[in-house]
Each structure stands twice: as structure tokens, then as C-alpha cells.
Amino acid sequence: xxxxxxxxxxxxxxxxxxxxxxxxxxxxxxxxxxxxxxxxxxxxxxxxxxxxxxxxxxxxxxxxxxxxxxxxxxxxxxxxxxxxxxxxxxxxxxxxxxxxxxxxxxxxxxxxxxxxxxxxxxxxxxxxxxxxxxxxxxxxxxxxxxxxxxxxxxxxxxxxxxxxxxxxxxxxxxxxxxxxxxxxxxxxxxxxxxxxxxxxxxxxxxxxxxxxxxxxxxxxxxxxxxxxxxxxxxxxxxxxxxxxxxxxxxxxxxxxxxxxxxxxxxxxxxxxxxxxxxxxxxxxxxxxxxxxxx
Numbered sequence: 126x127x128x129x130x131x132x133x134x135x136x137x138x139x140x141x142x143x144x145x146x147x148x149x150x151x152x153x154x155x156x157x158x159x160x161x162x163x164x165x166x167x168x169x170x171x172x173x174x175x176x177x178x179x180x181x182x183x184x185x186x187x188x189x190x191x192x193x194x195x196x197x198x199x200x201x202x203x204x205x206x207x208x209x210x211x212x213x214x215x216x217x218x219x220x221x222x223x224x225x226x227x228x229x230x231x232x233x234x235x236x237x238x239x240x241x242x243x244x245x246x247x248x249x250x251x252x253x254x255x256x257x258x259x260x261x262x263x264x265x266x267x268x269x270x271x272x273x274x275x276x277x278x279x280x281x282x283x284x285x286x287x288x289x290x291x292x293x294x295x296x297x298x299x300x301x302x303x304x305x306x307x308x309x310x311x312x313x314x315x316x317x318x319x320x321x322x323x324x325x326x327x328x329x330x331x332x333x334x335x336x337x338x339x340x341x342x343x344x345x346x347x348x349x350x351x352x353x354x355x356x357x358x359x360x361x362x363x364x365x366x367x368x369x370x371x372x373x374x375x376x377x378x379x380x381x382x383x384x385x386x387x388x389x390x391x392x393x394x395x396x397x398x399x400x401x402x403x404x405x406x407x408x409x410x411x412x413x414x415x416x417x418x419x
Contacts, residue, residue: 142167144366157183171199181222210248234270290316
């Protein structure tokens with residue numbers, strides 16, 4: 126059974142989730158089905174990924190009910206605003222084939238239109254109060270974004286999903302999360318994929334790092350497994366993604382070994398402070414992309 130983390134409202138969430146960012150819709154259902162049969166019980170998707178419907182299909186193919194899977198999705202910026210976000214919830218649940226979500230988060234802080242961000246979060250608070258979501262949170266929020274949001278809303282986010290891997294561990298954001306009782310969740314947890322076209326093309330893949338490689342060899346594991354173990358031992362949630370059945374299974378096989386304190390420290394020391402993905406404070410036209418109804 127996957128170890129669980131307890132969110133700040135008492136909800137329990139599997140620590141290791143299965144991600145579907147950039148998974149083509151035609152491959153997503155099969156990947157989700159495979160992941161659930163391997164043992165994952167947490168799936169992370171988003172309106173902007175364009176594959177929520179296929180995530181729901183994958184859950185059904187695996188022979189599981191929605192109640193057996195911790196389901197997390199995200200509201201895109203073009204749906205920010207109070208009424209718009211309530212409607213975004215309806216779109217998401219319709220596509221996923223459920224009537225309730227375990228975790229619903231805002232995909233970006235969108236600081237150039239933060240009034241709409243605050244209004245969107247207030248809609249999440251309404252959905253939480255109505256029992257239509259189990260927990261609410263944010264993604265890609267830096268300390269300044271969190272401070273402003275917390276000053277203007279009532280419910281502390283349960284989760285902040287951020288880019289986090291050995292080359293970019295964002296210690297200040299992690300500290301801010303911890304100060305408020307917010308769980309840090311890692312996207313790009315193994316740091317080996319360019320997530321956004323136009324960002325990070327000159328990056329160094331952590332999968333090729335010699336320190337990670339040496340630690341992996343010492344345990345008879347892959348570099349990806351070592352990095353996921355590092356995430357989990359730090360008490361974080363991690364969301365690896367793959368459409369390859371062997372990689373899906375490999376990424377889940379991280380609960381039967383442990384890194385030493387020295388190995389953890391060696392990985393911690395790899396932080397370069399350089400992100401692979403976009404800076405959340407940079408305005409982007411892509412925020413205006415409209416999420417279709419179907």
C-alpha cells in the first residue's frame with residue numbers, strides 16, 4: 126500500500142501520485158490503467174492538459190471506482206474568477222466522470238491578474254465548504270503569492286505543487302509552505318523532462334548526474350527511483366509521469382529501500398537554483414488559452 130500524507134485539514138493523500146502532463150490523450154487512458162494496476166492510487170491531471178476525460182476512462186478501465194482513487198486536478202487561468210471557477214469545477218467533474226474531487230488547485234498564481242486569482246480561490250473555498258472537494262490548494266505559488274493569497278482568503282491551501290527536483294529544490298518556497306502547514310508537492314520530481322516549450326532547453330538532466338548515478342548503483346536502483354525516494358524521505362508528495370509501462374512500474378517501486386542521511390545530503394547539495402520550467406512571475410499569453418467545454 127502506498128504511504129499516505131495527512132493534509133492540513135486531515136484528509137489523507139497517497140504520497141506518490143501518477144502524473145499525465147504532456148501525455149497525449151490517445152495514450153493517457155492506457156497509462157492511467159497501467160498505473161492503477163501497478164498500485165498507484167493517486168492521479169494528478171489538469172484542465173490545461175487536455176486529457177481529463179481520458180483519466181476518467183483509465184480509472185474505469187482499471188475496474189476501480191472513483192472512491193478508490195485520490196483524484197487531483199487544476200483550474201486553468203482562463204477560468205479564474207469566482208463564477209468561472211465554479212463552472213470550471215463542473216467542466217472537470219463532467220470530463221472525469223465524477224461528482225466530487227479529492228483535491229482541486231489553481232494551476233498558476235497569474236500575478237498580472239491576481240484579483241481573478243483571489244476570486245478563483247474563494248470559489249474553491251465555496252466548493253470545499255459545500256463538500257464538493259476534499260481539499261483545495263495552489264500550484265507554482267512563490268512566497269509572495271502565498272502571502273498575498275493568505276491575507277485575502279480564509280482557508281490555508283492544503284498543497285502547493287511546484288517544480289522541485291535535485292537541481293531546483295526551491296528551499297524558500299518549501300520553507301514558506303512549512304510555515305503555513307502547506308504540503309509541498311513536486312512536479313518534475315526527477316528533473317529529466319522539458320515541460321514547457323521555450324523553457325529549459327539548455328538544462329542538464331538530473332537523470333545523468335554522476336552523484337545520483339553512483340547512489341543508484343549502490344542500491345541497485347535507477348536514478349529516477351533514487352530521486353523519488355529522496356522526495357518521499359523529505360516528506361513531500363511527488364508526481365512522476367510516464368506512458369511507458371516499464372517506467373510506470375519502476376517509478377512506483379520505491380518503497381522497499383531507504384537512502385542514508387549522507388546520501389540525502391549529497392543529493393540536497395546538487396541544487397543549482399536554476400529552474401527548468403517558466404518563472405511564475407512572468408506574464409504569458411498562454412494564460413489566455415480557453416479550456417473547451419468538452
